[in-house]
Amino acid sequence: MSQDSTESHPTPRKRAVFLDRDGTIIEDKDYLSQIKDMILYPGATQALRRLMDAGFLLFLVTNQSGIGRGYFTMADVERIHEHLAAELARAGVHFQKIYVAPEHPDHPSPGRKPSPQFLFEARDDFGVDLSQSYMIGDKLIDLECGWNAGVKKSILVRTGYGAELARTQREKLAEALIVDDLPGAAEHLLALDECRISDAERGMLFRALESNGWRWEEHFLYSPNKTMHLLRECAWQGDLLDFYGQMMNRLTKLTTSAKEFSDHEQHRRVISDAQGLVAILTVLLETKK
Numbered sequence: 378m379s380q381d382s383t384e385s386h387p388t389p390r391k392r393a394v395f396l397d398r399d400g401t402i403i404e405d406k407d408y409l410s411q412i413k414d415m416i417l418y419p420g421a422t423q424a425l426r427r428l429m430d431a432g433f434l435l436f437l438v439t440n441q442s443g444i445g446r447g448y449f450t451m452a453d454v455e456r457i458h459e460h461l462a463a464e465l466a467r468a469g470v471h472f473q474k475i476y477v478a479p480e481h482p483d484h485p486s487p488g489r490k491p492s493p494q495f496l497f498e499a500r501d502d503f504g505v506d507l508s509q510s511y512m513i514g515d516k517l518i519d520l521e522c523g524w525n526a527g528v529k530k531s532i533l534v535r536t537g538y539g540a541e542l543a544r545t546q547r548e549k550l551a552e553a554l555i556v557d558d559l560p561g562a563a564e565h566l567l568a569l570d571e572c573r574i575s576d577a578e579r580g581m582l583f584r585a586l587e588s589n590g591w592r593w594e595e596h597f598l599y600s601p602n603k604t605m606h607l608l609r610e611c612a613w614q615g616d617l618l619d620f621y622g623q624m625m626n627r628l629t630k631l632t633t634s635a636k637e638f639s640d641h642e643q644h645r646r647v648i649s650d651a652q653g654l655v656a657i658l659t660v661l662l663e664t665k666k
């Protein structure tokens with residue numbers, strides 16, 4: 378049962394980072410079953426350590442349909458996880474819990490991503506505040522798992538299947554933050570976390586936007602070239618993480634959509650606008666550190 382009331386949790390609820398395994402922390406080997414084939418990505422251990430040091434609980438959430446398909450057993454997967462845990466423990470990193478969905482994709486499964494079931498279990502069993510937590514993975518199902526659970530942000534890494542996804546499924550990633558790899562995810566998450574800005578800072582941001590030719594009009598933020606706009610329910614007033622993530626997504630999309638522009642010069646100017654806005658946001662984020 379959910380324990381959301383403050384009465385049952387007098388202490389502050391904990392924040393967590395939920396992590397996919399294959400293609401996110403270790404190389405995706407297509408049905409990994411042998412310890413000798415497990416390869417941690419460079420910088421992954423240190424990235425996890427940074428997140429732990431910042432107070433986040435870490436959880437591994439992995440679909441292992443190779444078990445349901447009969448390619449290997451749960452015992453094989455557990456051996457891999459013992460080995461992974463031992464490797465990470467040398468740097469003081471540990472997962473609160475490792476959640477495994479062993480079922481075949483065609484069979485019913487309570488926990489198989491994009492199901493948010495394991496995140497709900499972590500919420501209930503460890504007192505995790507999902508609205509202040511993050512999901513990191515290399516597939517759309519990872520991001521959807523986070524969204525289905527109501528996490529603060531789902532983050533796509535370009536390792537594993539992530540680069541291909543970022544190239545081909547851009548329209549489905551509008552709400553995601555997209556980064557190169559796990560160290561990049563930790564960097565962004567920590568830099569952008571807790572970045573709700575004050576009214577004074579919001580005023581400063583809008584003045585910076587105006588001086589660069591950007592303006593709000595009703596529900597749209599227009600670039601100086603008017604070709605790039607951002608639709609919001611109201612003039613933006615959320616947190617910087619959200620705004621920065623949206624603008625980075627917009628910028629990345631623009632770099633792959635040259636054909637939507639009448640000429641190269643127009644495309645170049647619009648990208649320049651977007652880069653200018655991202656630069657403004659980056660400076661503001663720096664001041665929040």
Ligand SMILES: [Mg+2]
Nearest residue numbers: 397399400515
């Ligand atoms: Mg993966």
